[in-house]
Amino acid sequence: MKLLPGSPLTDAWTIMSEGARLRTRQELHDFLDELRAVPPPKRVYIGSCTGGPAFDHRLNNGLPCGPFASESDFNNFLVAPVARCPRKELVPYYRQRLADGHEIVFTHADLCGDHILVEPASGQITGIIDWEMAGWWPAYWEYIKSLFGNKYEQWWKTLVPEILHPYQHELRIESDLQQF
Numbered sequence: 001m002k003l004l005p006g007s008p009l010t011d012a013w014t015i016m017s018e019g020a021r022l023r024t025r026q027e028l029h030d031f032l033d034e035l036r037a038v039p040p041p042k043r044v045y046i047g048s049c050t051g052g053p054a055f056d057h058r059l060n061n062g063l064p065c066g067p068f069a070s071e072s073d074f075n076n077f078l079v080a081p082v083a084r085c086p087r088k089e090l091v092p093y094y095r096q097r098l099a100d101g102h103e104i105v106f107t108h109a110d111l112c113g114d115h116i117l118v119e120p121a122s123g124q125i126t127g128i129i130d131w132e133m134a135g136w137w138p139a140y141w142e143y144i145k146s147l148f149g150n151k152y153e154q155w156w157k158t159l160v161p162e163i164l165h166p167y168q169h170e171l172r173i174e175s176d177l178q179q180f
Contacts, residue, residue: 006126010113013155020123027125028116028163032142038106040136046074046104048135056109056133058145058178071138072100081180097173102138109133111142112149113156140167144174 006012009024016024047054047067054066059077068074075098082091108115110133117127143164150156160166 004117004127004129006117006119006124008114009116009118010150010153010156012118012120013113016118016120016123020118020121023123024116024118024125025159025162027123028159031125031128032111032163035108036105036139040104040106044104044136045069046071046136046138049106054133054135054137056145058148070100071102071104074138075100078174078177082177085180094173094177097169099170102140104136105139105142107134107137107142107145109135109137109141109145110149111146113153114150139165140170143167144171147171 013021041051043051045051045067052067053064055062055064059065065077066074068077075095078098079091079095082094108128108131110130111128115128115130116125117129118125143160143166146160146164147157
């Protein structure tokens with residue numbers, strides 16, 4: 001962060017003009033569209049950008065996991081902790097609610113206001129940092145993960161659906177699954 005110019009968006013947002021916020025919003029939207037347009041590898045998988053296991057604070061207590069050969073395998077992994085609870089009927093309940101057909105796209109997977117650097121006066125994005133969780137994930141993953149970063153900041157909860165396609169159904173399920 002010391003090598004890149006700009007301030008974390010978390011620090012800058014409240015002092016930015018509406019014009020600067022509009023620029024940041026548009027640049028983030030365009031950047032994320034560009035990121036998702038990166039062609040997937042020939043062998044589609046869910047995992048790190050190098051083809052190996054994924055690292056994500058949400059999964060496997062932060063230890064590497066995967067790669068997963070399909071979204072179905074990934075969803076089975078997401079639901080596996082539910083099997084440890086006394087109500088075994090919740091496993092099929094949640095598994096049936098997870099779709100297996102999302103597009104697999106390149107994703108930052110840890111997007112939050114602290115990881116976006118901006119020039120506060122203009123709103124220009126000067127950098128996005130902390131790419132260690134980046135990789136190939138279901139299209140909804142960036143949206144739900146972003147809402148858990150800066151989750152107590154109302155401005156962020158408003159901004160995320162403006163820059164990413166909202167996946168409300170997946171967000172509700174993920175909120176439940178995180179309890180296990």
